[in-house]
Amino acid sequence: MKKGNIIKIVVSIIVMLVLGYLAIFGLNIKGHQIIKGAKEIKTGLDISGGVTITYQAENENGQEIVSGDLEKSKAVIEKRLYAKNIYDYIIRVDSNTNQITVEIPTNTSDTSVDPLTAVEGLDQTAVIQFRDSDGNVLLQGDDIESAKYSEDAVDSTGIATPHVVLTFSQEGTTKFTAATEKLVGKEMPIYLDEECIASPNVQSKIDSSTAIITVGGGSFAEKKTEAQQYAMLIDSGSLPFNLSVINKEYIGPYVGQQALEISIRAGAIALALVCVIMILIYRLPGIVSTIALVIYVSLLLLIVANSGTTLTLSGIAGLILSMGMAVDGNVIIYERLKEELNKKMAYKKAFERSYKNATSTIVDGNVTSLIVALVLYILGSGMVKGFGIVLAIGIILSLVSSLLITRFILEQFMPLANKGTFLFGLKKEEKEVE
Amino acid sequence: MNFNFDYIKHKNIIFAISFLVVIAGLVYGLVTHYKFDIDFKGGTRIQVDLNEEYVTSDVSDIVKTVTSEAPEIQTTSSGNNSVSITTQVINEDEADAIVSALKEKYTNMGDATIKNVQASYGKELLNSSITALVVSIVLMLIYVAVRFRTLGWTAAISAVIALIFDVSFLFAVYGVFKFPINSTFVAVLLTIIGYSINDTIIVYDRIRENKKLVTKSSQVKDTINESVNQTMKRTVITSMTTLAAICCVLVFALVKDQETLKEFSIPLVIGIIEGTFSSIFIASNLWYTIDNFVKKFKKA
Numbered sequence: 001m002k003k004g005n006i007i008k009i010v011v012s013i014i015v016m017l018v019l020g021y022l023a024i025f026g027l028n029i030k031g032h033q034i035i036k037g038a039k040e041i042k043t044g045l046d047i048s049g050g051v052t053i054t055y056q057a058e059n060e061n062g063q064e065i066v067s068g069d070l071e072k073s074k075a076v077i078e079k080r081l082y083a084k085n086i087y088d089y090i091i092r093v094d095s096n097t098n099q100i101t102v103e104i105p106t107n108t109s110d111t112s113v114d115p116l117t118a119v120e121g122l123d124q125t126a127v128i129q130f131r132d133s134d135g136n137v138l139l140q141g142d143d144i145e146s147a148k149y150s151e152d153a154v155d156s157t158g159i160a161t162p163h164v165v166l167t168f169s170q171e172g173t174t175k176f177t178a179a180t181e182k183l184v185g186k187e188m189p190i191y192l193d194e195e196c197i198a199s200p201n202v203q204s205k206i207d208s209s210t211a212i213i214t215v216g217g218g219s220f221a222e223k224k225t226e227a228q229q230y231a232m233l234i235d236s237g238s239l240p241f242n243l244s245v246i247n248k249e250y251i252g253p254y255v256g257q258q259a260l261e262i263s264i265r266a267g268a269i270a271l272a273l274v275c276v277i278m279i280l281i282y283r284l285p286g287i288v289s290t291i292a293l294v295i296y297v298s299l300l301l302l303i304v305a306n307s308g309t310t311l312t313l314s315g316i317a318g319l320i321l322s323m324g325m326a327v328d329g330n331v332i333i334y335e336r337l338k339e340e341l342n343k344k345m346a347y348k349k350a351f352e353r354s355y356k357n358a359t360s361t362i363v364d365g366n367v368t369s370l371i372v373a374l375v376l377y378i379l380g381s382g383m384v385k386g387f388g389i390v391l392a393i394g395i396i397l398s399l400v401s402s403l404l405i406t407r408f409i410l411e412q413f414m415p416l417a418n419k420g421t422f423l424f425g426l427k428k429e430e431k432e433v434e
Numbered sequence: 435m436n437f438n439f440d441y442i443k444h445k446n447i448i449f450a451i452s453f454l455v456v457i458a459g460l461v462y463g464l465v466t467h468y469k470f471d472i473d474f475k476g477g478t479r480i481q482v483d484l485n486e487e488y489v490t491s492d493v494s495d496i497v498k499t500v501t502s503e504a505p506e507i508q509t510t511s512s513g514n515n516s517v518s519i520t521t522q523v524i525n526e527d528e529a530d531a532i533v534s535a536l537k538e539k540y541t542n543m544g545d546a547t548i549k550n551v552q553a554s555y556g557k558e559l560l561n562s563s564i565t566a567l568v569v570s571i572v573l574m575l576i577y578v579a580v581r582f583r584t585l586g587w588t589a590a591i592s593a594v595i596a597l598i599f600d601v602s603f604l605f606a607v608y609g610v611f612k613f614p615i616n617s618t619f620v621a622v623l624l625t626i627i628g629y630s631i632n633d634t635i636i637v638y639d640r641i642r643e644n645k646k647l648v649t650k651s652s653q654v655k656d657t658i659n660e661s662v663n664q665t666m667k668r669t670v671i672t673s674m675t676t677l678a679a680i681c682c683v684l685v686f687a688l689v690k691d692q693e694t695l696k697e698f699s700i701p702l703v704i705g706i707i708e709g710t711f712s713s714i715f716i717a718s719n720l721w722y723t724i725d726n727f728v729k730k731f732k733k734a
């Protein structure tokens with residue numbers, strides 16, 4: 001072995017230790033988190049506990065539900081969650097099946113928020129009311145036919161201005177005319193449920209079936225967002241469908257925590273076991289696998305933590321499974337290498353040939369697994385999706401691990417292949433390797 | 435450790451036994467009915483630690499005040515007073531009513547884990563699972579057909595039949611042991627497909643490489659045997675490391691009575707063993723048989 005080889009091996013071990021440390025603890029510099037460690041990994045509801053609820057939109061009178069309608073429901077649900085002081089949630093809208101899924105994890109540091117009560121009433125039909133400042137209801141629900149966002153010019157200047165266009169029903173028009181007459185120069189607050197969402201000023205009496213609401217200061221983009229939000233919320237009062245609960249799951253916070261601790265322990269033992277098996281079978285190359293496997297697991301954890309991938313219990317099971325499968329690449333190469341070395345081939349040639357033959361085998365084998373992982377991710381539901389994504393990341397990383405990392409480290413050890421059969425687990429009778 | 439087994443010679447007996455085992459399992463499963471989990475058929479599951487000794491019939495009676503139908507009640511083995519109640523399809527309010535009714539009787543009970551699935555949602559999930567399964571198998575067929583076109587289309591067909599064998603075998607196991615069929619099962623099934631085809635590809639890859647060395651078709655038999663034997667050690671070792679990893683999860687899941695982890699690890703262990711078997715004994719043997727059959731057919 002040359003000096004260069006030893007340096008490269010030492011560097012590899014240092015890299016392994018650094019990555020391992022980062023994967024567990026992350027990196028904080030002066031209180032700023034630069035790299036997230038395993039502890040910061042976002043956990044799924046099955047670990048953190050919480051509630052997930054899926055609503056099915058069912059149309060009332062044969063009217064088709066368009067995805068814009070679902071977005072309005074989403075806006076209402078978000079508004080209602082804010083009203084309950086819940087900011088940590090996920091809402092998914094599936095316009096193929098007309099479903100809306102809401103997930104709220106348990107907040108262990110603030111037990112005053114109970115996710116189970118938080119989801120109550122989220123699916124109620126929105127009640128939109130225009131009131132005067134004394135709280136008298138002026139118009140509501142069906143009086144407003146539609147509320148649409150527009151950015152046409154609203155005056156003679158011709159400057160594009162984000163605003164909401166309201167269209168009233170016949171009855172609504174009469175009510176609105178009377179209301180604006182009474183409230184010139186005053187506010188006319190608009191309520192969703194019991195919460196005020198906007199307080200436009202009445203500039204003059206409006207005797208028309210349409211009216212516009214312009215929004216206050218800020219940049220064009222800010223005004224646009226605000227006006228779009230208003231339009232969606234006001235329009236939600238007249239949505240042509242009902243929401244019904246088709247799936248609801250509540251998981252207590254402690255069940256998942258226990259499962260998490262158990263799987264971490266299982267994972268640690270699995271890692272050790274796989275390394276021991278590799279070392280017992282392949283000796284020195286087995287140690288190389290151990291270094292590569294620790295790097296593999298560390299990188300996997302770092303990617304999951306820093307990409308914000310949600311880790312579910314099934315994801316952890318996938319991760320542990322992938323450790324066993326990740327060494328497959330190594331096994332294929334080592335078996336080849338032994339075959340070649342036993343043919344009394346010089347170590348350099350044997351090394352090159354093994355990699356040349358094994359690479360396409362390894363890639364072929366992994367592409368199929370990758371296809372399955374992607375199918376799981378794309379077509380799977382919640383928890384299964386988590387399993388798919390971890391499996392996919394794992395497969396790509398295991399390719400990197402066996403084709404690049406193991407190769408680099410193993411190459412440094414190759415000169416020893418000439419010295420003794422024991423280190424490489426070669427046949428005894430072939431001791432006279434050239 | 436060198437392997438020297440004539441797989442082709444014993445192929446008929448291997449096929450016959452495998453086929454019989456799977457068919458027997460599937461028939462038994464169908465006759466005694468498969469157990470579909472609430473994931474797919476809809477229903478409600480409430481899991482809760484009642485924190486006091488309880489009588490199953492009491493719990494059942496409480497549930498019946500809400501649902502009228504008797505629920506399925508499972509006690510857990512972990513030594514505490516946990517109970518798992520599974521009902522037919524009920525709505526969300528009824529599920530909450532059951533929990534409140536339980537709380538009235540068992541005042542100290544812990545936080546209940548509730549899963550309420552409506553039939554329509556379950557059906558959708560089942561459909562998307564079947565789609566995932568079919569799409570995966572078709573993609574495997576295309577991939578093997580393209581990558582191993584020198585072995586002929588019969589190679590791809592054989593690989594896929596071996597996959598269908600894997601899927602059927604797991605279904606047979608679930609039919610016999612009455613494990614619940616749910617989305618976890620589908621995820622495991624897909625994983626096994628990925629794992630098993632991986633093994634098959636390694637063998638095919640060797641056959642392709644060795645085939646370059648022989649030209650006479652009479653030697654194909656030897657090439658296959660040689661290739662399977664050459665890759666055997668790799669297949670066994672990889673299965674060993676993978677099994678070792680997943681068995682760690684299984685052992686912890688069993689000792690600590692962790693439902694989700696059990697649901698994952700049990701079928702994975704079975705599937706990995708079976709998937710290894712099918713790639714060694716089924717895929718390439720089948721290829722040999724089908725390829726010969728097609729060649730004879732062409733000549734005639």
